[in-house]
Amino acid sequence: MSRVSNQSASLKALDSVGRRLSGVYAEAFLAAAEKAGSAESATVELRELVIALSGEGNELMAFIASPTQSRESKTHVIGALCKAGASEFLLDFLHVLNDHDRAELLPAISDSVEEILLDRTGKVKVFVTTATGLDDAVAVSLTAGLRSKLGKDPVISASINPDILGGLVIQVGDWVWDASLSKQLDGLRDQLFERGNHAIQGGRDRFRSDK
Amino acid sequence: MRFKADEIVSVLTSEIQNYRGKADLREVGQVLEVGDGIARVFGLGGIMAGEMVEFPRTGVTGLAFNLEETSVGVIILDDYKLLAEGDECKALGTLLRVPVGEALIGRVVDPLGVPLDGKGPIVTSHYRLVESPAPGVAARQPVEEPMQTGIKAIDAMTPIGRGQRELIIGDRKTGKTAIAIDTILNQKGGDMICVYVAIGQKESTVAKIIENLRNQGAMDYTIVVVAGSAYSAPAQYIAPYAGCAMAEYFMLEQGRATLCVYDDLSKQAAAYRQLSLLMRRPPGREAFPGDIFYAHSRLLERSAKMAERFVIVPTSADDAKVTDSSAVNQKVYVGPIDKEHAIKDELPKHPGHKLAKIPSSGGSLTALPIIETLEGEVSAYIPTNVISITDGQIYLQGSLFNSGQRPAVDVGISVSRVGGKAQIGAMKSVSGGMRLDLASFRELEAFAQLGTELDKATQSQLDRGYRVVEVLKQPPYQPVAVVDQVIIIYAATKGFLDKIDRQKVQAWEAQFIRFMREQKSEVRSELEKQKKLTPELTKQLEACIQEFGLQFRA
Numbered sequence: 001m002s003r004v005s006n007q008s009a010s011l012k013a014l015d016s017v018g019r020r021l022s023g024v025y026a027e028a029f030l031a032a033a034e035k036a037g038s039a040e041s042a043t044v045e046l047r048e049l050v051i052a053l054s055g056e057g058n059e060l061m062a063f064i065a066s067p068t069q070s071r072e073s074k075t076h077v078i079g080a081l082c083k084a085g086a087s088e089f090l091l092d093f094l095h096v097l098n099d100h101d102r103a104e105l106l107p108a109i110s111d112s113v114e115e116i117l118l119d120r121t122g123k124v125k126v127f128v129t130t131a132t133g134l135d136d137a138v139a140v141s142l143t144a145g146l147r148s149k150l151g152k153d154p155v156i157s158a159s160i161n162p163d164i165l166g167g168l169v170i171q172v173g174d175w176v177w178d179a180s181l182s183k184q185l186d187g188l189r190d191q192l193f194e195r196g197n198h199a200i201q202g203g204r205d206r207f208r209s210d211k
Numbered sequence: 212m213r214f215k216a217d218e219i220v221s222v223l224t225s226e227i228q229n230y231r232g233k234a235d236l237r238e239v240g241q242v243l244e245v246g247d248g249i250a251r252v253f254g255l256g257g258i259m260a261g262e263m264v265e266f267p268r269t270g271v272t273g274l275a276f277n278l279e280e281t282s283v284g285v286i287i288l289d290d291y292k293l294l295a296e297g298d299e300c301k302a303l304g305t306l307l308r309v310p311v312g313e314a315l316i317g318r319v320v321d322p323l324g325v326p327l328d329g330k331g332p333i334v335t336s337h338y339r340l341v342e343s344p345a346p347g348v349a350a351r352q353p354v355e356e357p358m359q360t361g362i363k364a365i366d367a368m369t370p371i372g373r374g375q376r377e378l379i380i381g382d383r384k385t386g387k388t389a390i391a392i393d394t395i396l397n398q399k400g401g402d403m404i405c406v407y408v409a410i411g412q413k414e415s416t417v418a419k420i421i422e423n424l425r426n427q428g429a430m431d432y433t434i435v436v437v438a439g440s441a442y443s444a445p446a447q448y449i450a451p452y453a454g455c456a457m458a459e460y461f462m463l464e465q466g467r468a469t470l471c472v473y474d475d476l477s478k479q480a481a482a483y484r485q486l487s488l489l490m491r492r493p494p495g496r497e498a499f500p501g502d503i504f505y506a507h508s509r510l511l512e513r514s515a516k517m518a519e520r521f522v523i524v525p526t527s528a529d530d531a532k533v534t535d536s537s538a539v540n541q542k543v544y545v546g547p548i549d550k551e552h553a554i555k556d557e558l559p560k561h562p563g564h565k566l567a568k569i570p571s572s573g574g575s576l577t578a579l580p581i582i583e584t585l586e587g588e589v590s591a592y593i594p595t596n597v598i599s600i601t602d603g604q605i606y607l608q609g610s611l612f613n614s615g616q617r618p619a620v621d622v623g624i625s626v627s628r629v630g631g632k633a634q635i636g637a638m639k640s641v642s643g644g645m646r647l648d649l650a651s652f653r654e655l656e657a658f659a660q661l662g663t664e665l666d667k668a669t670q671s672q673l674d675r676g677y678r679v680v681e682v683l684k685q686p687p688y689q690p691v692a693v694v695d696q697v698i699i700i701y702a703a704t705k706g707f708l709d710k711i712d713r714q715k716v717q718a719w720e721a722q723f724i725r726f727m728r729e730q731k732s733e734v735r736s737e738l739e740k741q742k743k744l745t746p747e748l749t750k751q752l753e754a755c756i757q758e759f760g761l762q763f764r765a
Binding site for chain 2: 175191
């Protein structure tokens with residue numbers, strides 16, 4: 001996989017229809033939560049649920065997402081979650097999802113909710129990839145720089161990829177700003193190759209009688 | 212030949228010293244699904260239709276083809292099997308271009324201009340967009356200059372002009388490609404650059420064609436673009452546009468005459484249909500997409516005879532360096548009418564000056580598209596489309612081919628809408644009534660087969676017809692110079708061959724051409740120079756025929 005694969009794993013696994021659907025459910029989730037006056041707590045709860053369900057060794061998410069399991073058996077599981085202390089609102093939402101056979105969208109919806117909230121508060125998620133860890137001083141200046149450039153508050157999600165050798169790669173939405181060392185070396189290699197070709201061709205032309 | 216290694220090292224050193232890497236800003240998306248030469252990509256929200264994309268992991272390139280609400284349909288120009296779901300896809304911000312220029316002449320390339328002949332990289336600084344708009348009305352002038360095919364049946368009765376689009380249509384195995392190859396071979400020693408685009412053909416067939424061109428020295432002025440049947444549908448689809456761009460360079464930048472053969476557009480249409488169906492574009496008649504007509508019309512519309520541009524410059528000026536701005540009166544004369552006006556009215560006002568043609572003007576691109584029909588069905592969708600786009604067509608008939616009439620041109624239904632303007636005077640005068648004569652001969656021939664007794668006049672008309680038909684036969688890959696064509700057709704239509712045995716007509720022809728070249732070269736070269744049959748030349752030519760008649764031994 002390439003080094004700019006920063007977009008959340010749940011969204012990437014979906015096709016374009018799934019992405020659109022998760023956006024629609026996320027909007028509905030937020031609107032309903034706001035009406036119930038519990039937007040913030042519901043969002044946090046949703047995220048925690050997704051993290052808990054998809055944690056390592058936990059097969060519950062696979063069960064909920066599986067199309068081979070019947071709606072009824074999923075309803076039982078969701079009911080059991082209730083006993084684990086989930087709020088009334090979240091349970092209702094899970095039941096709605098289940099009734100529409102969209103339970104597998106749960107992680108994607110959580111990501112979408114987060115994106116919508118960021119967007120509403122004038123923030124934007126920025127993925128930064130570096131070869132070694134991003135130190136604090138750089139992070140601060142990067143945040144300031146991005147803020148003036150984007151006109152929005154950047155929320156930096158940092159990751160480390162030694163393959164880029166040095167420099168950094170910044171991704172905002174569909175746009176990628178690649179200032180990595182490996183990219184520069186690639187460019188230099190291509191340029192040298194091309195110039196070398198021209199030099200060789202030039203040398204060959206000098207020896208040709210018809211030119 | 213030796214390369215100076217230290218020279219190359221110094222070039223590279225300065226290259227490294229001066230390298231200023233810029234951060235690379237780009238738009239990216241992820242591959243959702245891939246298969247059959249297409250990919251569906253999520254993201255790339257700001258991409259434009261027709262923009263190039265790259266899949267950085269594999270270096271594969273593609274073209275944004277369908278822009279949909281939530282995804283982008285990409286056609287993949289290299290091997291799609293290298294791609295995987297989730298791959299990054301980046302927009303390159305450019306349109307598809309191919310290398311063009313002198314470096315391509317004599318080369319065999321794929322539709323992206325990558326060499327296939329193992330003769331090293333193509334080094335050129337010239338590139339052209341694969342899809343570019345056709346020249347407008349103002350930039351053109353009427354098609355009047357002949358483009359000789361070297362085939363008697365065509366040059367005499369369906370003449371092709373430089374800048375014309377002449378369709379070659381017929382069933383499989385009727386000699387369509389042979390006509391196009393003959394035409395390329397016939398340009399040897401001339402000023403034309405030829406481009407042969409092979410679309411969806413067997414590699415073995417293409418290899419044979421290239422071998423043939425090479426053997427006859429035609430690769431010195433020919434570019435071959437290959438998108439064989441093993442190539443992906445996108446490659447086959449863009450191949451004719453790429454070939455056209457390569458020819459356009461010579462027409463527009465250098466003012467040269469070019470010829471582009473698209474062999475064949477039915478396979479290109481099938482490739483485009485495959486792409487469109489995979490992209491879920493709605494199918495129309497014969498399942499072709501709605502814009503299949505436009506796919507062909509925008510390609511063929513790029514063939515043109517560009518207007519010649521003239522300027523008045525001092526007599527001492529170098530013709531090769533004349534440009535628009537070198538005009539002494541700041542005026543550019545475009546086309547034949549302006550030229551006449553300039554010579555008559557303007558030039559006398561500037562003594563010591565001359566009218567010079569701007570070297571990059573007046574180029575031409577002649578197109579020979581080929582369409583394969585099924586069972587002679589010309590009313591199918593693609594044939595009717597291309598027939599209506601082109602300026603005429605050459606029909607090849609399987610029945611004629613099988614009866615030994617090769618090239619199997621059906622002169623009755625083959626037409627050229629440019630007509631006699633694209634013929635030299637001599638050819639026009641000898642071939643004038645030929646088409647009608649042949650038509651009435653065909654009628655008589657059918658009648659004569661009933662076995663009825665024929666009167667003498669009818670019999671002689673039949674005899675003449677048989678000889679003319681015999682003269683129009685021609686083996687493949689042996690184009691005939693236009694002067695020789697005039698001489699032979701003159702002899703046949705004026706009845707000089709009536710006494711020759713039908714089976715010996717071809718031998719007579721071959722020997723007579725040799726006789727004229729070797730023993731009567733003064734008559735031949737005079738005809739070549741004058742390009743028309745003056746009464747004086749006619750008399751000399753008849754005398755030559757009489758003289759040869761005495762020494763002809765079959």
